[in-house]
Amino acid sequence: MTDAHLTRRTLLRYGAYGAGAAALAGTAASWDRLTGADIPGRDDGSLVVATLGPAYGPEAVRTLTEGFKEVHPDIKLRINAVQAVDWSDFFAKILTQIAAGTAPDLVYVATEGVQLFAERLGVALDKWVKRDADELREYFADVHPSLVESMMYEGSLYQLPVEFNAADMYLNRQVLDRAGAGFPAADWTRDDFTALLREMKRSSGSQFTPYFWTNRLWGGVVPWLFANGTNLLAESKAPGGRWLWDGFYPAAERRGRGGGFRWTTPQATDVRVEEAYDYLASLIQEDLCTRPEGGNGQNLVGVFSTGRVGVTPAGGFWAGGLHLAGMKAADYDVQYFPRWRTQRMQFGAAGYALLRTSQRQEEAWEFIKYAARRDTLMRLFETNQTTPARRSMLTADRYRETGPRHWQVFYDTLDKFPDTGPIPAPPQVAEVEQVLLKHTGTALASRRSVGPALRRMQNDLERAMEREI
Amino acid sequence: MTDTQTPRIQAVRPRAATPAAPPPKASARDRGTRLLAALFLAPTVVGIVVFTVVPIAGSIVLSLFHWNVIDDPEFAGAANYREVFTDSTVLVSFRNTLVFMVLAVALQLLIALVLALAVNGRMPMWLRSVFRSAFFFPLVLSAASISVVMKYLFNQDFGVVNWLLGLVGIAPVPWLTSENAAMTAVVLVYVWQQFGFSFLLFVGGLNNIPKEIHEAASLDGATGLRKHLSVTLPLLSPTLLVASVVGIINALQVFEQPYVLTNGGPGDATRTVVMVIYESAFEQLRFGEASAVGVLLFVLIMAVTALQFRLSRRFVHYQ
Numbered sequence: 001m002t003d004a005h006l007t008r009r010t011l012l013r014y015g016a017y018g019a020g021a022a023a024l025a026g027t028a029a030s031w032d033r034l035t036g037a038d039i040p041g042r043d044d045g046s047l048v049v050a051t052l053g054p055a056y057g058p059e060a061v062r063t064l065t066e067g068f069k070e071v072h073p074d075i076k077l078r079i080n081a082v083q084a085v086d087w088s089d090f091f092a093k094i095l096t097q098i099a100a101g102t103a104p105d106l107v108y109v110a111t112e113g114v115q116l117f118a119e120r121l122g123v124a125l126d127k128w129v130k131r132d133a134d135e136l137r138e139y140f141a142d143v144h145p146s147l148v149e150s151m152m153y154e155g156s157l158y159q160l161p162v163e164f165n166a167a168d169m170y171l172n173r174q175v176l177d178r179a180g181a182g183f184p185a186a187d188w189t190r191d192d193f194t195a196l197l198r199e200m201k202r203s204s205g206s207q208f209t210p211y212f213w214t215n216r217l218w219g220g221v222v223p224w225l226f227a228n229g230t231n232l233l234a235e236s237k238a239p240g241g242r243w244l245w246d247g248f249y250p251a252a253e254r255r256g257r258g259g260g261f262r263w264t265t266p267q268a269t270d271v272r273v274e275e276a277y278d279y280l281a282s283l284i285q286e287d288l289c290t291r292p293e294g295g296n297g298q299n300l301v302g303v304f305s306t307g308r309v310g311v312t313p314a315g316g317f318w319a320g321g322l323h324l325a326g327m328k329a330a331d332y333d334v335q336y337f338p339r340w341r342t343q344r345m346q347f348g349a350a351g352y353a354l355l356r357t358s359q360r361q362e363e364a365w366e367f368i369k370y371a372a373r374r375d376t377l378m379r380l381f382e383t384n385q386t387t388p389a390r391r392s393m394l395t396a397d398r399y400r401e402t403g404p405r406h407w408q409v410f411y412d413t414l415d416k417f418p419d420t421g422p423i424p425a426p427p428q429v430a431e432v433e434q435v436l437l438k439h440t441g442t443a444l445a446s447r448r449s450v451g452p453a454l455r456r457m458q459n460d461l462e463r464a465m466e467r468e469i
Numbered sequence: 470m471t472d473t474q475t476p477r478i479q480a481v482r483p484r485a486a487t488p489a490a491p492p493p494k495a496s497a498r499d500r501g502t503r504l505l506a507a508l509f510l511a512p513t514v515v516g517i518v519v520f521t522v523v524p525i526a527g528s529i530v531l532s533l534f535h536w537n538v539i540d541d542p543e544f545a546g547a548a549n550y551r552e553v554f555t556d557s558t559v560l561v562s563f564r565n566t567l568v569f570m571v572l573a574v575a576l577q578l579l580i581a582l583v584l585a586l587a588v589n590g591r592m593p594m595w596l597r598s599v600f601r602s603a604f605f606f607p608l609v610l611s612a613a614s615i616s617v618v619m620k621y622l623f624n625q626d627f628g629v630v631n632w633l634l635g636l637v638g639i640a641p642v643p644w645l646t647s648e649n650a651a652m653t654a655v656v657l658v659y660v661w662q663q664f665g666f667s668f669l670l671f672v673g674g675l676n677n678i679p680k681e682i683h684e685a686a687s688l689d690g691a692t693g694l695r696k697h698l699s700v701t702l703p704l705l706s707p708t709l710l711v712a713s714v715v716g717i718i719n720a721l722q723v724f725e726q727p728y729v730l731t732n733g734g735p736g737d738a739t740r741t742v743v744m745v746i747y748e749s750a751f752e753q754l755r756f757g758e759a760s761a762v763g764v765l766l767f768v769l770i771m772a773v774t775a776l777q778f779r780l781s782r783r784f785v786h787y788q
Contacts, residue, residue: 092751099538120539209626290626293646293734303627430752441735445647453736469537469754 155240155259159351165315266461316387329403674708
């Protein structure tokens with residue numbers, strides 16, 4: 001047993017410690033929450049623009065910074081190229097910056113995050129677009145209304161699209177020749193596609209996979225859902241947006257436009273959704289395509305350029321990628337996604353979103369306009385690492401060195417199929433995407449597993465869509 | 470009450486009745502020594518408080534709130550815990566993590582022990598150094614970059630592993646695309662990287678076993694496996710305890726390998742608890758629920774570790 005008696009001095013000492021600790025805790029509790037912005041020197045007065053690192057290398061950052069400085073020498077600009085493996089990872093890192101109190105003024109946001117940012121973080125650009133309408137008329141005349149509509153949310157415009165990528169079909173010419181097959185026609189069907197895969201498989205042996213696809217929201221199952229005239233979530237359009245369509249687009253182009261897309265009720269158990277999954281499951285069973293977990297973009301360039309894959313869906317971004325991998329313009333080509341019930345195709349677009357927390361909104365708007373200028377995009381997208389949102393930039397000259405031969409397909413996916421639309425990306429997109437990827441994996445284990453997996457997907461999607469973001 | 474207890478009680482009473490004797494005054498030198506010790510300890514203590522105690526306390530507090538980073542936190546009571554306990558993905562992730570832990574730790578310890586015994590046997594010094602370095606090397610590499618490389622190797626259609634299996638007539642294995650094979654692949658990649666740590670511990674432990682004991686066992690007629698089971702293993706048990714405690718704690722927090730190799734799939738087959746925490750917080754903006762899962766994982770790790778130390782009283786032998 002120890003001695004429990006305290007001397008008066010000890011008692012006073014511990015009392016003082018306690019009082020000190022209480023005073024410290026009280027002081028700390030009474031302070032406003034400290035954030036990264038409170039660190040001296042952190043806020044240097046620059047307009048901060050967060051971009052997706054891999055898409056914006058040092059050269060692109062220099063182009064943006066120096067070009068902007070020439071036009072606006074009074075605005076200090078800092079480009080924060082955030083390294084991330086995909087858009088989901090990028091948004092997670094941006095949200096971490098926001099949580100830390102170091103939110104950028106502008107964020108480069110793709111379709112995957114347009115509604116999330118619009119709903120919770122973004123500022124509508126309507127008042128600036130209306131104010132600078134004369135300056136922007138040339139921009140809207142050059143950009144397809146589907147791209148602009150994909151950047152609208154509940155009647156307001158949140159971003160000016162600068163790039164997009166639709167899921168078209170890339171075909172390896174060497175594999176086509178080996179199979180003795182011709183280049184498919186623009187109106188080829190799903191059955192033509194299946195027959196082509198069988199021909200390729202027959203002529204290329206066991207180490208060859210005719211169709212390679214990646215399980216993700218953009219370019220995975222979704223293009224097949226679109227082709228079969230359905231979607232993962234019921235799609236409709238928000239009212240509004242007349243101010244924009246009437247102001248910038250001719251009557252023929254504004255027909256059917258609204259205030260942005262709404263994706264609401266999950267419909268994973270829809271018959272057409274099940275048909276699309278059944279079809280992919282049958283391709284897997286026939287050994288004509290990769291399993292959902294087997295395909296990923298990291299090794300795709302390698303296996304396609306070496307003739308171990310015949311066909312894969314990709315956007316204009318791949319022309320630059322294949323060229324860098326050593327493929328010549330004549331080694332591959334691109335065609336529209338095959339027709340099923342429809343030939344509606346899917347795309348994702350990207351532009352700069354202005355954050356509500358920004359103290360430099362006027363300067364940020366100037367950057368948004370600068371980033372959408374033709375000369376800026378010409379310098380930024382020199383290597384065909386994406387499809388420019390401006391139609392006038394897609395020329396034979398641009399694709400002469402990299403290919404593909406049918407480069408017109410990229411923009412004609414919008415012009416010739418005006419119902420082509422964005423991938424379904426409601427504000428709950430992160431959970432929707434996770435549910436889609438997870439259940440697509442189990443659904444395609446066999447043809448019998450499609451139904452049960454889609455029912456589980458439906459339940460999880462309903463739960464995800466009920467959540468408040 | 471026995472007679473022997475009485476004097477002890479009596480001895481205590483008078484001490485309690487009289488005022489305590491003042492403690493001997495510390496000399497200036499003693500005080501200086503204590504101050505110096507406190508100064509040396511301060512960085513570690515401050516580090517633990519700032520980077521461990523405060524985040525743990527913060528997670529516990531945050532688990533009682535709904536918070537999406539954008540808006541102010543909103544008190545939720547036990548709602549996050551109720552949500553977590555009814556979320557099938559969370560429950561599956563705990564099951565997966567426990568299965569992973571059992572498989573990975575068992576395999577890791579077994580491989581490390583066998584290799585440590587082999588390296589500790591008769592072999593030239595230089596060769597021993599080569600093996601030690603080779604087995605430890607994967608541990609210093611980034612788990613994420615290893616997993617990226619392994620993802621290529623284990624690819625069903627284009628991977629080297631299946632190509633090699635094909636050379637001996639084995640059909641392609643869906644390493645990352647079937648539920649059982651995916652967990653196996655994740656365990657193999659994890660163990661390949663991690664066993665070097667246990668290996669080093671075992672090599673150190675084996676070197677600490679006096680040769681005389683082995684010699685005595687040999688004189689008593691023990692050979693081979695019997696000698697290892699009756700002499701080496703009991704004397705190595707303190708090292709085994711350390712290796713298993715560290716191994717289990719690390720395995721329960723596995724993230725990089727399943728995240729990169731399978732992204733938790735197919736379905737939820739390889740989704741682990743830390744993956745769920747990451748996804749809930751940073752992808753779905755549900756920091757309260759993520760914290761609740763984190764608190765549960767913390768409790769699980771504490772419980773498993775406490776159980777290990779309790780069992781160690783029976784199975785660990787100190788010389």
